[in-house]
Amino acid sequence: MKNPFVPVPAVLEAVIDETPTIKTFCLKPAEPIPFRAGQFVQLEVPGLGEAPFTPSSSPFEPDRMEITILKTGLVTNRLHELEAGVTLGIRGPFGKGYPIHRFEDQTVLVIGGGVGLAPLRSLLFHLFHEPEACGNVSIKYGSREPAEMCFKRQHASWGERPGVDFTPTIDRPAEGWDGHVGLVTTLLDDLDLDREKTYAVSCGPEVMLRFVTWKLLDVGFPPERIYLSMNRNMSCGMGICGRCNVGSYYLCKDGPDMCYADIKDVPYALG
Ligand SMILES: Cc1cc2nc3c(=O)[nH]c(=O)nc-3n(C[C@H](O)[C@H](O)[C@H](O)COP(=O)(O)OP(=O)(O)OC[C@H]3O[C@@H](n4cnc5c(N)ncnc54)[C@H](O)[C@@H]3O)c2cc1C
Ligand code: FES
Structure with missing residues (x-):
């Protein structure tokens, strides 16, 4: 081995x-x-x-x-x-990776902030490679400013795929930007998605994950359908050093993508 x-x-x-x-x-x-x-x-x-x-x-x-x-x-x-x-x-x-087996026939709501779109791009590659792995894909991506958006060269092709929508937003108005303005949570206000047939997967800074999770709960997502990438400081990556635990979970082994239902009762789980 x-x-x-x-x-x-x-x-x-x-x-x-x-x-x-x-x-x-x-x-x-x-x-x-x-x-x-x-x-x-x-x-x-x-x-x-x-x-x-x-x-x-x-x-x-x-x-x-x-x-x-x-x-x-x-x-x-x-x-x-x-x-x-x-x-x-x-x-x-x-770590375990995203629970792709759960996504079959489900809509996947992908929510990224800043460089948090990077791990999610790997998920998108998987979903686009195996279209039968899920139903529709809705991508919401927030950045501080247009210059800080990752993978700009791919945004248009993602949005043009059948069953996929891509909506970027920036935190504050910027010259030359005519898209949505506001934190990524503002893109979750009017979601036209069946909460019982959608999984939400988010990755970004800790503060963003907290507000995204609260917003998803607010707009009716059950905790079982909310996944978040808890990319906190890690060392061994194998459940040995104890650097990354949240309650009884080791983020390096059991995550880093955790289902909110599993951690919601752990004090300060969202920081
Ligand atoms: C599972 C996992 C996946 C990750 N994936 C990515 C990725 O795809 N792309 C990416 O850019 N980063 C990712 N990160 C974060 C990345 O590991 C840190 O940015 C990196 O360890 C910082 O190392 P450094 O030596 O440059 O910074 P350091 O000198 O160690 O620290 C600089 C500053 O960054 C903070 N910091 C360090 N690690 C983290 C962290 N994990 N989360 C938040 N703040 C941190 C420190 O507290 C300090 O304020 C991931 C982290 C984890 C745990
Ligand atoms: S990083 Fe060592 S136990 Fe998780």
Whole structure:
């Protein structure tokens, strides 16, 4: 059995500038790394350290991996300085991934904020690859400003797919923007979706997840139909170090995508 502490070397083949603060790293691992949408990996910068990220690429292409990363601190700042050609390390995948088996014949409401659209893009790749995996897909995506929107090159093609709608929003009015303005929660006010036939899946900053979850409950979603990506600080990724627990759950093993029904009674589960 493979030692989960030993990273697989992966050559950085290209770096895509998504926004001034977000880049996508296109990696070619020395061996295929099969993963399910929503599972995460530990990406190692040799000599510096590692950090957890959820691949943003298609789970159907395990011989390559794209990871979309917001610059926030030590490891991510260094990653943003790298150019194609260097070798990084990948451990994993860890976690359970999205509960795709539940989505059959259901509408999937995908709610992303900022770089939170990255793990969700992997889910979208899965759903678009296997259209029978679910019913319709409704994507709501919030960013601070137009310049900070991830994957702009793909928005139009997503929205043009049969059964898929894509609505972006920005927090405040901006010159040249004629789309929706307001926090992503404002896109959830008038949802024309059957609450008993829809699963909501959200990923973004912790504060966004909290308000999105409250809003979904407010507009009638049962807790069993709300999933949120709890991408909190993690270390081992394997349920050993105890760094990531929420109640009796280890986010690295039982998540990071948690059903709200499972955590709703845990004090401060939403931060
Ligand atoms: C399962 C999982 C999946 C993730 N997927 C992605 C992804 O696809 N793309 C992406 O850009 N980021 C993702 N993250 C967040 C990413 O792991 C952190 O941004 C990264 O660890 C920061 O490392 P650093 O060394 O650059 O920052 P540090 O120097 O360690 O910290 C800088 C600042 O960022 C804060 N921070 C560190 N880790 C996190 C975190 N997990 N959540 C919120 N704040 C944090 C610190 O508290 C500090 O304020 C994910 C996290 C987890 C747990
Ligand atoms: S990260 Fe170590 S127990 Fe979850």
